[in-house]
Amino acid sequence: MSDAELLNGYLLLGALLFVCGVVCMAIKRNAIGILMGVELVLNGANVNFVAFSRYNPSFEIEGQVFALFVIVMAAAEAAIALAIVMNFYNNHTTVDVDTAEELKG
């Protein structure tokens, strides 16, 4: 495979991870399942960044720097999201997001 085909391959993988994450966020009823979808989305975007950093002639390490920042922020966000889910579980004894409708109406 030439470089262009390989780059397309990496970008397609990033797109696949992103779409899997979005569908996971949409489909899962468990709050932690939704969090897993968020992680997949961020990973897909990261793969895109690093692939461009490697193959695009204008970038040297900018993509890797951004990917590192995204990884760090994703870790922070996962911690807070899990703290929120734990609080929800302590208050409602369920992690089913379909029951989280007290603010409705």
Added chain:
Amino acid sequence: MFVLNLLSNYVGIRTALASVALIAPNVGDKDFERLKLRIILTVVAVIAAVVLITFMLMSAIFFVWLERKVSARIQDRLGPTRVGGKFGWLQTLADGLKLLVKEDIIPTVADPVLFRLGPYIALVGAYLAFIALPFGNRVVAFDMNIAVFYMLAVMSTEVFGVILGGYASGSKWSLFGGMREAAQVVSYEVPRAISVLVPVIVAGSMSLSVAARAQSGPFWNWYIFHDPFTFLAFWTFFTCGTASCKRAPFDLAEAESELVAGFHTEYSGFRWLIFFMAEYGSMFAISGIAILLFLGGWNTGLLPFELSQQFGIVGNIVNVIVFILKGWFLVFVMIWVRWTLPRLRIDQVMMTCLRYLLPISCFLLLGVSCWQLALTRLGWLDNVRYLLAGGSVLLVLLFLVKALTSASAANPTQLMPGPWQLDRAAVPDVSQSAGPS
């Protein structure tokens, strides 16, 4: 056999590198040259992988025997003496055969996929670390310039095997053991990484080869003697490494008297063996990092020159042997500590990490940065090395002298006073003073 493997590995890698250097300028070369290069690189990669897994498993076999012998001697008994001669050399082989032919028991409430998956995740996490571990000068499967960071990263994936094993067993004791163990391992990774940064700052590179090459020559070049902060960093790294390998005195979650056997309660036979190979593999990897960063790597520390530069490939073989012996010695120290010190409770384990080791390692990081900066202004600070090295040698000699000439060493069998003494006059007769007064 192992030496031949290593030789062919070394020669193969050098040949491959030479061929890369030869054809690199000519990008549009003949197809045959490219095919030859690809075949060489694939074969070299496969040889390296096979050599590393063979070494890891053979070391694990040796460590099981060593543990049984050392624990036996510390507990004043003999250990295995029957299988394979007077010292039980083949005991581990017999153990392995027994485990292989044992019945494969999987609990009915266990998650079948995750139960089978757990041990292999732990083994892969331990094995991948060996890829970046240099055994000698340029004797490394893949010389990364972030070798120590990569090794710590890959060994942190082992905790997932523990968690999955604990959960998938379907029993609440395994789950508790797995969760406690995961909390402990993950907590101790932080001071472990910070203690590793201390010699990395002194070496100027995260590459283990660079750090070990900088410690060539006499033993006062070793980083453990470089300044007081790296000296303390070795002890904190070793403690954190022991804790993150789930070894005593931090082995609450897998202790026999606690949660039956923690996360591997329900594992029998071959799966248990895989968990233990992973544990011994990561013990050797941690010892390897400690040796390369603190204890001079593959250098003997007694010669003023570097062996492989003077004597070529023979010197490198000696380097590899020295590194392996040092690694085995540090694992022996881990086993020794396990059978000497009592176990810590889980809250003591977490307190040690968060209240003591983490602030200490941060302070050491700050200290070594200041020391490196101060060294550029005050060059005479370098002489602290000789002080530390000489002091340590003196302490070791003092300890040896004291241990060998003490009273208990001279009279090994001292009975405690008790009713088995024949001198009845010395033992007070309690039968008359007993009874209601």
Added chain:
Amino acid sequence: MNPKDALFVIVASWTGLSAIAVVVSQNIVRSAAWLLFSLAGTAGIYFLLGADFVGATQLIVYVGGVLVLVIFGVMLTAQGPFISLKTSTGDWGIAGLVGLIFLGVLSSSILFASWPVASDARMKDAAYSKSSVALGQAFLGIKEVSGPGNVTSFPSNAPRTRLPMGYLLPFELVSVHLLVVLIGAAYLARAKRRLRKPR
């Protein structure tokens, strides 16, 4: 097919299949296990792309940190009925359709665009392969580019200049952000005292 392409196919299919398994799996613990494989596969992709430091960071932060956190959350809340919460078939249909359309849009935009691609000489370039040195310098505020710094896309073997415009400020901001998140998460997850009910 050379080993590099073969490795890419293996690692990419491993990652993609694990990601699909995360979505499809009904059991939340098994989803977490497939997520582990997906993240580890992504780390392998980073190693294939020559980004060693990012790959190792992915392993240590995502697999050894975030995923352990997620699995702790799963274990603490996976009591019986919550292990497999089933979604209705209608929801599956809509989500699947939307996902496929989205994937189609993304793939067509990827395949129809002609991306500028650097030559493979970059991998052999010494300055690029020592990526951790370049990354460290970038986070300290120094950026090395090939050629004079005012124009981009010079070939990799042009003489390099050092620019004083690195990523020090975002680095410091992210550090402060992490501190804030640490305090926030500790506050959110504190053990709350139960209020005594007035008699």
